[in-house]
Amino acid sequence: MTILDTIIERKKEEIAAARSNISIDQLKNTQFFERKTYSLKESVKNKSGIIAEFKRQSPSKGIINDQVSPLEVTFAYENFGASGISILTDKDFFGGDFNDILSVRNSITIPILRKDFMIDEYQFYEAKNMGADVILLIASCLSPDQVQEFTELAHELKMEVLLEIHTEEELKHFNPKIDLVGINNRNLKDFKVDLQHSVQLKNLLPKGVVSVAESGIYHLDDFNYLKEKGFDGFLMGEYFMRNTDPAKAFEEFSSQI
Numbered sequence: 001m002t003i004l005d006t007i008i009e010r011k012k013e014e015i016a017a018a019r020s021n022i023s024i025d026q027l028k029n030t031q032f033f034e035r036k037t038y039s040l041k042e043s044v045k046n047k048s049g050i051i052a053e054f055k056r057q058s059p060s061k062g063i064i065n066d067q068v069s070p071l072e073v074t075f076a077y078e079n080f081g082a083s084g085i086s087i088l089t090d091k092d093f094f095g096g097d098f099n100d101i102l103s104v105r106n107s108i109t110i111p112i113l114r115k116d117f118m119i120d121e122y123q124f125y126e127a128k129n130m131g132a133d134v135i136l137l138i139a140s141c142l143s144p145d146q147v148q149e150f151t152e153l154a155h156e157l158k159m160e161v162l163l164e165i166h167t168e169e170e171l172k173h174f175n176p177k178i179d180l181v182g183i184n185n186r187n188l189k190d191f192k193v194d195l196q197h198s199v200q201l202k203n204l205l206p207k208g209v210v211s212v213a214e215s216g217i218y219h220l221d222d223f224n225y226l227k228e229k230g231f232d233g234f235l236m237g238e239y240f241m242r243n244t245d246p247a248k249a250f251e252e253f254s255s256q257i
């Protein structure tokens with residue numbers, strides 16, 4: 001049983017409990033279903049390209065930073081040029097919370113990615129309800145048909161899709177409606193990070209697909225290497241969050257690119 005299997009098992013229990021609390025119809029009754037949404041596909045191309053993440057902890061690193069508020073950090077991320085914000089909403093393994101997106105939504109005017117393990121249509125209505133603009137589909141926990149189906153549902157709810165892959169095999173999960181493809185430099189099964197692997201995989205993507213390098217970007221050299229290899233976006237969390245002042249870490253990093 002890999003950590004991903006454990007997370008998915010727990011996720012199924014969480015969704016069942018949430019469904020018995022709030023129905024999809026109840027989730028639909030909020031102002032967020034009408035609001036203007038922001039495009040990550042567009043914003044990665046005309047800003048820094050950095051999708052800056054708010055993440056308190058992770059299975060591979062334990063507690064990273066649980067002393068700062070989502071609002072102070074994400075507001076600074078936007079202020080210093082982030083193209084988008086990624087917020088972990090998984091509670092048990094990443095210390096996230098649905099309110100983390102809700103609490104910043106009205107102050108943030110760049111795309112917000114709901115970073116979670118999306119396996120059930122219910123979660124898409126939750127994502128819309130909390131004000132997310134983009135959702136993540138992780139190829140290793142979905143079939144290509146599910147990716148197709150969830151992409152259509154996300155688009156119906158006016159949200160973009162970031163498809164995350166890690167192997168050549170998972171390229172078959174791609175379909176032309178996908179808005180962005182993320183390549184996770186970290187293997188979610190053993191947490192090993194390999195930037196070269198991602199560059200090779202990126203070269204196999206269909207022409208014109210907006211690509212995002214995810215995880216394990218710990219130095220300016222890593223960023224510059226991936227940028228030079230043609231990635232459009234860069235998903236970075238720990239590099240900023242492990243600093244006692246993530247906003248300052250982001251400001252310093254973004255001033256050098």
Ligand SMILES: O=P(O)(O)OC[C@@H](O)[C@@H](O)c1c[nH]c2ccccc12
Nearest residue numbers: 053214215216217235236237238239
């Ligand atoms: O903290 P890092 O190494 O900069 O990684 C950020 C982000 O890529 C990572 O949190 C992530 C990428 N894909 C995920 C899927 C689920 C949970 C987390 C992730």
